[in-house]
Amino acid sequence: MKKPVPLILAALLIGLGIWGWRACFPSPENAIRSRLHDLARTVSFEPGEGAIPRGLKARSVGEYFTPDVAISLDVRGFEAHELQGRDELMPAVMGAMQRLSGLKVEFLDINVTLDAGKQKAEVNLTGKATTAGEPEFQVQEFNFKLKRVDRTWLIYRIDTVRTLSRATTFVCPPSEQG
Secondary structure, rough: OOHHHHHHHHHHHHHHHHHHHHHHHHHHHHHHHHHHHHHHHHOOOOOOOOOHHHHHHHHHHHHEEEEEEEEEEOOOOOOOEEEHHHHHHHHHHHHHHHOOEEEEEEEEEEEEEEOOOOEEEEEEEEEEEOOOOOOOOOEEEEEEEEEEEEOOOEEEEEOOOOOHOOOOOOOOOOOHHO
């Protein structure tokens, strides 16, 4: 009857060891997903949140990007924007946080593809943004490119994915029309 107790303890210790290893040393894919979820939480803010907490969040957004980041945004209902570098990104984030009363950003369906050396990654995801006081939310597909700098994954490129609903309308040739 004494044998099951050491076996249970050994299994528990092995399980805790595996969990600890995964928590301390996540796979690159999981590290990227976690980093992107953190970015979404950082740019999100509640309607009652004061100017100082918003400013601190906006300032910390730069930590997710390389200094030479290139961003090309073409979201339906908004003017297209091109941003080059953190120097252009940071004022844009600050301005958005001042203009909006509240914002909730979520990154869904995060698909990570690593290069052979596991130092760069391409991420396709769906961004969902809900602004305070608006009954509807915006959904847009994006491609993010990240690279590993030291032990941190940083975004160096973001592009909007043009979906079929936004592409040029297809017109049938006269011979195929009924």
